[in-house]
Every structure is written in C-alpha cells, then in structure tokens.
Amino acid sequence: MRFCVKCGKDCDESIDGMCLDCWLDGRELTRLPHHVDLPMCTNCGEFQFGDRWQAMDLQDAVEKAAETRIEALPDVTVTDLAVSVEEQDPYVYKVSFQLRCDVMGRQTEDSCSTIVRIKNNVCRRCSRQLGSYYEAILQIRSSKDTPKKAVDEALAMTENSVLRQSVNNKQLFITKTELVPGGVDVYLSSITLGRSLCRELADAFCAETKESPKLVGQTSDGQDMYRITYLVRLPEYHPGDVIQFEGRYYKLVRMSGNGAKVLDLLTFKERAVSRADMPDIRLHTRFDDLMDATVVSTSGDELQVMHPTNYSMVELKMPADMEPGESVKIVDIDDVMYLVP
Numbered sequence: 001m002r003f004c005v006k007c008g009k010d011c012d013e014s015i016d017g018m019c020l021d022c023w024l025d026g027r028e029l030t031r032l033p034h035h036v037d038l039p040m041c042t043n044c045g046e047f048q049f050g051d052r053w054q055a056m057d058l059q060d061a062v063e064k065a066a067e068t069r070i071e072a073l074p075d076v077t078v079t080d081l082a083v084s085v086e087e088q089d090p091y092v093y094k095v096s097f098q099l100r101c102d103v104m105g106r107q108t109e110d111s112c113s114t115i116v117r118i119k120n121n122v123c124r125r126c127s128r129q130l131g132s133y134y135e136a137i138l139q140i141r142s143s144k145d146t147p148k149k150a151v152d153e154a155l156a157m158t159e160n161s162v163l164r165q166s167v168n169n170k171q172l173f174i175t176k177t178e179l180v181p182g183g184v185d186v187y188l189s190s191i192t193l194g195r196s197l198c199r200e201l202a203d204a205f206c207a208e209t210k211e212s213p214k215l216v217g218q219t220s221d222g223q224d225m226y227r228i229t230y231l232v233r234l235p236e237y238h239p240g241d242v243i244q245f246e247g248r249y250y251k252l253v254r255m256s257g258n259g260a261k262v263l264d265l266l267t268f269k270e271r272a273v274s275r276a277d278m279p280d281i282r283l284h285t286r287f288d289d290l291m292d293a294t295v296v297s298t299s300g301d302e303l304q305v306m307h308p309t310n311y312s313m314v315e316l317k318m319p320a321d322m323e324p325g326e327s328v329k330i331v332d333i334d335d336v337m338y339l340v341p
Helices: 020-024 058-067 124-130 148-166 191-205 275-280
Strands: 035-041 047-049 052-054 076-089 092-103 106-121 136-141 174-180 183-188 208-218 224-233 242-245 248-256 259-264 270-274 282-285 291-299 302-306 313-317 327-333 336-339
Touching: 020 092, 020 106, 035 058, 047 058, 058 076, 058 092, 058 106, 136 148, 136 191, 148 174, 148 183, 148 191, 183 191, 191 208, 191 224, 191 248, 259 275, 270 275, 282 327, 302 327, 313 327, 313 336
Parallel strands: 035 106, 136 224
Antiparallel strands: 035 047, 047 052, 076 092, 092 106, 136 183, 174 183, 208 224, 242 248, 242 282, 248 259, 259 270, 291 302, 291 327, 302 313, 327 336
8 A cells, every 4th residue: 555745645556656636736737839830831732740741621730730749748648639729810820728638547637728820831842843843754746647636635644644643642743734846745743653654645545655864963862863755656546536457447446555446347346456556557537527427217237327418318237236316427438338336
C-alpha cells in the first residue's frame, strides 16, 4: 500500500508520489503552443502538413493544424475531443479544444487553445508550373491527311491521363500546350510521364513513336540532366474509316497496341490486322465523307435504300443481326455501293 506525499492518503496507484486526486488537482493535462503557422499555397489553395500538401476545406485545415500540435503529459491519453474555431481575421483563427482524457483508467476533462495563422506560400508543384518547369515534350503530329479530330482525341486522351495520374502524384502536370503546324506540343513535368503518355497514344492509335534526349545540364551532385522529346506520329486513318488492305475493303473498327480490327464490307466478318501489317493499310474514304442513304425497306439480310445523289433504288447486303434505322452509311467503290455498318 502506498500513501500520497501531499495529502497522506493511502492509495493503490500514484503518479510522482501523489494520489490521482492530488496529481490531477489544477494540473493542465494537455498543451498547445501559443500559435501554429499553417502554410497555404496562394496558387492552388492547398495546405502544407509536414512535407505534404493537401487540398481541404479551410476550417478543416485550421482544425487539423491545431489538433496535430496537441501534446499530452505522460500517463495521459486523449480519448475524445470537441473543437471550436473563431475567426479573428481571414488569416488568424483561435482554435479551442475540450478534451476527454484517460489517466491510469480514470476519465477526466481538460481544455487548451491556440492561434492558427495562415501563411501564404507556394507549393513545389505550383512553383514549378508557374516557373514553366518541364522535363519532357510530347509532340503529337499528324500528316496532311490525318483528320483533325484524331489530333483532338489524342490531346484529350493526354490531358485525361495526366489528370488521372496526378491524383496519386501531384508532381505530374502539364506545364503548357502549344499548337504548332501539323499538331501540338505538350510540355510535361516528368520524363516518366512523357514515356507513359507516348506508350498510351501509340497503343490507342497504332502511331509511330520516336524518342530524342537532349542534355541540358547537371544536377547538384554532378549527374547529367536530360530533357526528352517524345514524338507520336498519328496515322492517316481513324476508326470508322473505309480502308483497303490486301486487295479488299474494310471498315476500320478499332485500333490498339497489337494492331487493328477491321470489318469486311462483303462478308461482314471481322478480322485482325497485326501491328506489323498496319503500314500496308490504305485509306479509301473517311468516315465523315461516307454518304447517308435513306432506308426504304428491309427483307432478310438485304435492304433497299435510296441513292443519295440520283435517287435510284439500290439493294444492299447487310449483317444478319443489324437493325437499320431511317438511314445508313454507304460508300461508293468502283461504282458499286456498299453498306458500312
């Protein structure tokens, strides 16, 4: 059995020689510094906690900045807390806590407060972006016969991919985008980002690619520093176009890193074209240049349409599972009309 050095009472448990009642009497169990500085990026509005920047509501950030600085005495565990925030001006907030604490199994309460000061700063990402920092250039190029929408789709895919990747790594961003003759240049914050985007576009469009490094200096530890240009040259054809391959005519259904899927306009059977054979594809008619023909009637695997220019009736074969609408796409190949489903 122990006794309290302050009140003399026998006690089973003691802290610093005192019973819990005497030890708790008038004692501050938790404390906060007089003020806490909370860096905020003036460009993107994110807040800095340690070495990380986070996007959050201002009040949540103020509360978190204060809460993370609470210090409890040894043998004291904070089990719950309530917080109130009072704005003194747009950059100064008083944050007060009511805390429930556990001291050697006894529940008790405490309170503490501090001032949180918002400090304008610029995060590393914004500092680089505002300073036009880049490590790679993605050059998306087209030939004179490549449809403009292919370039637009490639740029949209690039922007969406960067946005998706930046969720997990905020150091990935597009510094700037420049329209140039024959395409667009996209300046990127990371060589790794440029490489992944180049691969994505090559797979999606069966595009030709080329990589060109350029030495631009040395790092502080003497390592060579490079910028890399990734060239992506889009093909002249695009999904939906009518193409010629190995003496037959097809609709180009889709493209991928392995090649393409095409639909035979005579048999309506789909086949694969390997990546190695893609250079043998020849564009016949763009999707935007296909003609619209009004459907007059259908019977089995045939349909009758009105010729869009001379208004004669034309009979066309169609896939067995096709359900035509009021009009269909057709193409003229050597004065013969073909359905393009």
